[in-house]
Amino acid sequence: MNILIIGSGGREHALAWKIAQSHHCDALFIAPGNPGTASIGTNLAIQINDFASLKNKVLENAIDMIVVGPEDPLVNGIYDYFANNEQTKHVNVIGPSAQAAQLEGSKAYSKHFMQRHHIPTASYAEFTISNYQEGVEYIKAHALPIVLKADGLAAGKGVIIAFTHQEALTSFEEMIQNKQFGEASAKVVIEQFLQGIEVSVFALTDGVSYQIIGHAKDYKRIGEGDTGLNTGGMGCVSPVPFMDQVFMQKVEDRIIKPTIHGIQSENLVYKGFVFFGLMNCGGEPYVIEYNCRLGDPETEVILPRLQTDLVSLLAATDNGTLADVNIEYQDAFFATVMAVSGGYPGDYKKGFPIHGLNQAATIPDALVFQAGTGFKENEIVTNGGRVLTTTAQGTSLQNAVNTAQKALANIQFEGMYFRKDIGYEFK
Ligand code: AMP
Ligand code: GLY
Numbered sequence: 001m002n003i004l005i006i007g008s009g010g011r012e013h014a015l016a017w018k019i020a021q022s023h024h025c026d027a028l029f030i031a032p033g034n035p036g037t038a039s040i041g042t043n044l045a046i047q048i049n050d051f052a053s054l055k056n057k058v059l060e061n062a063i064d065m066i067v068v069g070p071e072d073p074l075v076n077g078i079y080d081y082f083a084n085n086e087q088t089k090h091v092n093v094i095g096p097s098a099q100a101a102q103l104e105g106s107k108a109y110s111k112h113f114m115q116r117h118h119i120p121t122a123s124y125a126e127f128t129i130s131n132y133q134e135g136v137e138y139i140k141a142h143a144l145p146i147v148l149k150a151d152g153l154a155a156g157k158g159v160i161i162a163f164t165h166q167e168a169l170t171s172f173e174e175m176i177q178n179k180q181f182g183e184a185s186a187k188v189v190i191e192q193f194l195q196g197i198e199v200s201v202f203a204l205t206d207g208v209s210y211q212i213i214g215h216a217k218d219y220k221r222i223g224e225g226d227t228g229l230n231t232g233g234m235g236c237v238s239p240v241p242f243m244d245q246v247f248m249q250k251v252e253d254r255i256i257k258p259t260i261h262g263i264q265s266e267n268l269v270y271k272g273f274v275f276f277g278l279m280n281c282g283g284e285p286y287v288i289e290y291n292c293r294l295g296d297p298e299t300e301v302i303l304p305r306l307q308t309d310l311v312s313l314l315a316a317t318d319n320g321t322l323a324d325v326n327i328e329y330q331d332a333f334f335a336t337v338m339a340v341s342g343g344y345p346g347d348y349k350k351g352f353p354i355h356g357l358n359q360a361a362t363i364p365d366a367l368v369f370q371a372g373t374g375f376k377e378n379e380i381v382t383n384g385g386r387v388l389t390t391t392a393q394g395t396s397l398q399n400a401v402n403t404a405q406k407a408l409a410n411i412q413f414e415g416m417y418f419r420k421d422i423g424y425e426f427k
Contacts, residue, residue: 001311002027002062005041006048006078007069008034010338010371010389011296015067015310016040017367018303022311029061035380036370036388048073051081055088065314068095068272071293075105075153079269092318096292097269103290107149107189110290117262119255121287122147124191129176138190139168145193150175152184156232161193194288196281199240200298201251203260204313207270209323210260211313212252214302215243218295222345224421231345232386235337235404235422237397238301239329242280251278251285259290271317300369300391301334335400336391337408337422341372342415344385350374352382352414359410366392366407382413397426 001024005015013036019025020040028041031054037043046053049072058066066082068074077098082088095101102109114121127135139146146168150158158181162168168190175185201215216238222228255276263270275291275298294302303310307328316322341348350372357380360368369391372384388411392403401423408418 001025001064001315002029003065003067003311004029004031004054004058004061004063005033005037005067005069006031006054006073008032008037009069009296010369010386011294011299012069013037013369013371014300014303014391015069015294017369018306018310019067022309024309024311024315027061029057029063031057034370034373034383035375036368036373049076051078055082055085058082058088058091063091065092065311066094067314068093069293071101071104071153071291074098074101074292092315093271094314094317095272100263100268100270101292104292105153106151107289108151108187111189113262114287117258119258119262119287120285122192122194124189126151126187126189127176128187132176135172135176135188135190136169139172140165142168142190143192147191147193148172148175149189149191150181150185151187151189152181154181154184156230157181158184194279194281194286196279196286197242198288199243199278199280200295201256201276201278202294202298202302203256203274203276204317204322205260205263205270205272205274206317206320206322207268208260208264210256210274211322211325211327212256213313213327214238214305214329215240215248216295216298216301218298219419219422224419225424229345231340233295233297233338234340234419235335235389236297236301237333237335237401237423237426238298238305239333241397241426247280247283247285251276255285255287296371297336297338297389300336300389304367304391304393305329305332305334330393332393332395333397333400334391334393335397335404335423336369336389337401337404337418338371338386338389339408339411339416339418340386341382341384342417344417348385348415350381350383351376354380354382354387354411354413356410356412360390360407363392363403363407363410365394365403366390368407368411387413387416397423
């Protein structure tokens with residue numbers, strides 16, 4: 001099978017690493033990829049939303065399967081683009097249709113969906129310019145803290161947790177009146193704050209059946225002890241000790257089954273990953289959000305932990321055999337630690353040479369996944385906020401974290417920063 005991965009982050013490097021291990025994979029392409037993926041397959045210099053150029057390469061290289069990493073092309077209809085074209089309809093695109101991708105693309109859509117299917121989530125209301133004043137009154141009467149969410153995609157920046165009514169009112173005005181996030185904040189969802197521990201669960205579905213393929217805890221804040229600004233994710237651990245059988249059974253019965261059933265009963269076309277962003281509130285799971293893709297850096301721990309052949313698993317979404325697949329995990333703990341550019345998640349500089357990648361790769365039980373990296377005159381340089389991550393396995397979470405840090409200790413670039421406390425609660 002010839003396979004194309006779309007994206008250029010650590011998630012896509014991990015996908016490439018896992019897919020390349022499958023004997024079903026004949027040729028692997030990544031668009032646009034990064035220097036890490038270039039060491040595994042062939043990078044194609046095509047942007048993720050340039051469907052016409054992607055189609056040309058798909059035909060030229062007889063691609064059978066497209067694995068879509070990020071949400072943007074999914075929300076923009078990459079699934080439908082290939083499915084509705086005579087020349088490409090045979091290609092198995094792993095990802096939901098544009099309509100089903102609204103589960104991630106619109107907070108209001110996903111809240112309605114959860115309400116229709118009785119899936120536990122924070123209570124909420126939604127507002128636009130037409131009922132703005134009602135929103136102001138709603139905020140004034142709301143318990144603190146208050147969560148405000150831009151309805152559409154806002155590159156992970158559209159959620160504000162306000163600790164005073166004034167702060168909430170200011171954000172509300174910014175989003176709706178001043179179009180802080182453009183069209184994405186023309187509608188705002190205001191919801192109850194959920195107190196708990198955030199965790200991620202991943203499933204693969206064909207729209208009828210599903211398989212759980214892993215779970216993780218992501219460390220989202222920039223600072224140690226979970227302080228400072230939110231980031232895309234600074235590290236992950238998997239499996240998570242408190243996500244035991246009792247908790248996972250609740251997740252499956254109350255959240256995953258009704259979600260997949262809802263997808264089926266609403267005739268949503270969905271062949272791909274479902275990322276359940278959950279809050280564990282005293283042992284009870286609530287949905288914070290759906291994503292229609294894998295997480296980053298969650299992928300960098302769940303794929304190394306997954307023993308099952310990923311290509312067979314993905315192929316099963318297309319031939320009705322997903323329910324029969326046997327999911328197996330490595331009998332070990334996994335951790336990943338993300339190295340970021342100085343200043344991230346605020347402004348940062350790019351283009352600094354990265355040293356020590358080869359030495360890091362020699363550490364036993366460790367892997368390096370590149371994210372925001374690029375080539376400059378044959379040298380690998382920083383090219384983003386989250387630059388690279390080291391994943392390790394161990395006999396305990398702490399052991400895995402220590403090995404990931406040991407691998408990272410070989411790597412240097414100007415301004416490099418990483419959290420030294422990933423997995424701190426599980427010591
Ligand atoms: P989202 O884009 O919906 O994932 O929100 C971004 C982050 O805001 C989440 O990862 C949570 O850390 C936090 N968050 C979102 N909704 C809530 C909520 N209802 N209660 C508490 N925290 C939340
Ligand atoms: N790590 C969170 C995400 O991928 O959205």
